[in-house]
Amino acid sequence: MRKLTLGIGLALAASPSLALAQIESPGSPAALLADLRTDAVPIEFVQPPDVGFLKAEDATRTEPGPLRYGALLPVDINPAENGVWDQLSDGSMVWRFKVYSPGAKSIGLEFSDYWIPEGAEIFLYDDTLEQVHGAYTSINNQPHDQIQFAPFPGDSVIFEYVQPADVDARPRLELGTVIYDYMDLFALEAELILENEGQGIGAGACDVNVNCPEGDPFPLQKRSVVRTLSGGGLCSAVLVNNTAGDQTRYVLSAWHCGQSSNTVFRFNYQTANCTGGSAPTGQQVSGATQLVSNQASDGRIMRINNNIPASYNPFYAGWSRSTTNPSFAMSMHHPGGGPKQIAIDGNGATKANVNIGGIGVVPSWRVVFSPGTTEGGSSGSPLFDQNDRVRGTLSGGPAGTCQAEGFYARLYDFWNNVNIAQYLDPLGSGATAIDGFDPNNPGGGGGTFPDITSISPTFITAVNPTSPVSVTLTGTGFEDITSVEVNGVPLSAFPPEFSVPNDTTLVVTLQPPYNAGTINIKAIEGTQSDNIDLSVTFNTTPTIDLVSSDPNFLLSAFPLEIYMGGFPGDSHFLLLSTSLIPSTVPGIFSAGIGNNLTNLFGLGVFTVNPATGYAKVEGPFTGIPTGTKLYFQSGVLSAVLPSLPLTMSNIESGTVLF
Structure with missing residues (x-):
């Protein structure tokens, strides 16, 4: 067994684009x-730091692990105790603070507690506001x-949180660590790019770009x-596939890389x-769940x-x-943290047990690349x-x-040492090998996904x-909808509110209310x-809906719910009766219920809300004998042309069960 050094992520790389580690959305800071x-x-x-x-x-460092580019400096900064709050003319609240650590080449912010509500923004x-991230x-x-914001160039950065007036939920923002960059990540990545222009990063002509002819046969990889x-x-x-072919975002790497949740x-x-x-x-995404890692087989799976x-x-x-030994071996990788390279061993790989410093004896595939x-x-x-x-x-x-x-740690040893089958073989198929999955060609990669047309x-x-209203969606890939x-x-x-009759049809049952706008x-x-x-849309004619109306039953244990629709501002005069014999007041209304006004009750006047498209009455009803049928109708006074x-609405009926 040979003792070797780690082929670890030691070189450094960063650029202003590192801020895109989080997905950015359109917007401008309140400043x-x-x-x-x-x-x-x-x-x-x-x-x-020193x-x-x-x-x-x-x-003089000999322990394995990524090369340190920054010092982790503990802090405790939160909206209750630090920074300043400003209220804007539209009622929005803005919290800002500035981190300053002299001499830093860049500043990274790592929040130990992080959650912001929908509608809020961070910048x-x-x-000088010349550089804004x-x-x-x-969505982040x-x-x-938790979250780590990628390095911001310079020795200071202003953090701004904006909460609109109509957002009630409060954020959780606890800055626990400032990452002080003393190695100048931005300069290092720029240097790596320039070196790559000369066909090689550090190793010069030994590196081969993946977009050289050697990489042409492997566009998917x-x-x-x-x-x-x-x-x-x-x-x-x-990024690896699983037997379900469901595009779960599993990532396979090495234990010794030590990747974190950020x-x-x-x-x-x-x-x-x-x-x-x-x-x-x-093209970056941040944040992962650490699923399983194993030192003995130097393996790690994240999602x-x-x-x-x-x-x-x-x-x-x-x-x-x-x-079985591979008859051909190829690797794609990021040497020095730089652009992707390719290395090939046309003779394949052989088995070796290698003592790698900081890990121990790793069952490996041995390759000798040429080129790469x-x-x-x-x-x-x-x-x-x-x-x-x-x-x-x-x-x-x-x-x-x-x-x-x-030397490459063998996947089958990782599989045998710890339970990674739960992730890579969720179907329990026992497969020893599967092909890749291409979302652009799902039929050729083992699986489909929903496409609504x-x-x-x-x-x-x-x-x-x-x-409730049922709508039908048509498209493809519906059979495996979860x-x-x-x-x-x-x-x-259960009870079912959607069904999949076939791969091209999805039926969805929508319960009221239905607010005007879009669903x-x-x-x-x-x-x-x-x-x-x-x-x-708004109802063009006065319409009422009694929830749990016939042929269903009204239960006194649950509130009576009636929705009344029309144009915004219309007034509904809601009526109740146990009789379907009409009632008429000449020049006032002509209802289809009420037995000539002798069995007619007024439940109140309700105005159609322009924001929702309906008025609603809800309340308990008790003391009505089982089997009693109730009839509801409303007379509507138009808000536009009173x-x-x-104008009378439809009649809704419901039978009291108990």
């Missing part, structure tokens, strides 16, 4: 829109209620390999052509928390836990076999420049006497979904 002065923001001074000591420590900017919205909330940034260290990783995943970071060119840096934007064009790589090499930052990158399936992830190799030898009817009215949401609220599976219906299959809007006699 610009409301002309709030930046020099009025309270300064939170953070004592700088940079000389840190660099000396780095130079980061400098004193954001808006960051609730994480399941673990290129889309699966990502760079990770976590805790100041850089590694490589791969890991930033960068997609498609590769040069435009073989000899260089631009390399996109803005990316947020959806991967379709524009990133991800591919979910296939994998194999075969014990690996470096710091390549750790965690996948090794693909002759069937384009992942066989393992990079653990290490000999130190030095242009080292062709590499139309809805019928295309609109409903705010009040519908036949409620849930349906209406305006973000999951529908009930968003989302069909969900695993991590994939599609949605469509259903228009809700005149008599009143």
Whole structure:
């Protein structure tokens, strides 16, 4: 057994685009829109670390792990005790504070408690507002209620939180750590890009860009390999498929990379052509759930928390836990944290047990690349076999420049050491290998996802006497739908509120109320979904709806609910009777109930709300004998052209059960 150094994420890379680690939305900070002065923001001074000591420590460091680029400085900053609140003319509230730590090349903010409500926004900017990052919205909330904002250049940054007046929920914002960059990440990434223009990062001509001819046979694999940034260290990783083919965002990497829940995943970071060119840096997603890791097999599986934007064009790589030596071996990776490279061993891989410093003896696949090499930052990158399936992830190799030898921790040992089948084989199929999944070609990758093309009817009215209303969605990929949401609220599976007659038809039952505007219906299959809007219009004629009307029953244990629709401002004079014999008051109204006014009761006058499209009455009813049938009707006075006699609505009836 040979003792080798770690092929770990040691080199550093960052750029102003690192702020895109969080998904940005359109918007402008209140400091610009409301002309709030930046020099009025309270300064939170953070004592700088001993940079000389840190660099000396780095130079003698022998323990494995990503190379440190920044010092983690504990702080305690929150809206109740720090910063300043401003109220804008529209009622919005703005909280701001400024972090200042002299000498820092960039400032990173890591929140130990983080959640903001829908409608709120966050921005980061400098004193002159020349550099602004954001808006960051609730789409960046994480399941673990934490977040790390990627480095902001310079030794100070202003944090701005904006809460609109109509948002009641309060945020949770507790800044626990300031990351003091003493290595200048932005300069390092710029240097890496320039070196890559000369065909090589550090190792010079030994590196081969994935967009060179050597990478042309592997267009799908290129889309699966990502760079990770976590805790100041850089590694490589791969997005992998599972037996359900449901696009769950599983990422396979190396245990020794040590990625945290605040890991930033960068997609498609590769040069435009073989000899260089631009390399996109803005395709990033942050936040992950750590699922399982194992030191003995140097393996780690994470799940990316947020959806991967379709524009990133991800591919979910296939994998194999075969014990047979691959007859061909290929790796894609991010050496030095730079643009994606490729390395090939046309002779395949052999087994080796390798003593890797900081890990121990790792059962590995041994490869000797030609062309290509690996470096710091390549750790965690996948090794693909002759069937384009992942066989393992990079653990290490000999130190030095242009080292062709590499050792990849074997996937089958990781599988045997810990229960990763629960993630990669959720169907319990026992599969030893699966192909990749391409969302652009789901039929060729094992699985489909919902695609809604139309809805019928295309609109409903705010009040519908036949409620609940059923609508039919047509499209493809409905058979494996796992849930349906209406305006973000999951529908009930029992009693059923949606059904899937076939793969092209989805029937959704909508319970009242139906607010004027739009209803968003989302069909969900695993991590994939599609949605469509259903228009809700005002009733053009006076209409009432008795919830649980015949042929259902009214239960005295539940409130009586009646919705009354019409044009905004219309007044409904609601009537009740147990008789279907009409009642008429000449020139006033002519009702279809009430037995010549002898069995007619007025329940009040109710005005149609322009915001919802209906008026509503709700209240208990008791003491009515079982089997009694109640009839409801309203006379309506128009708000636009008020005149008599009143226009009468439809009649709704309900039978009292008990």
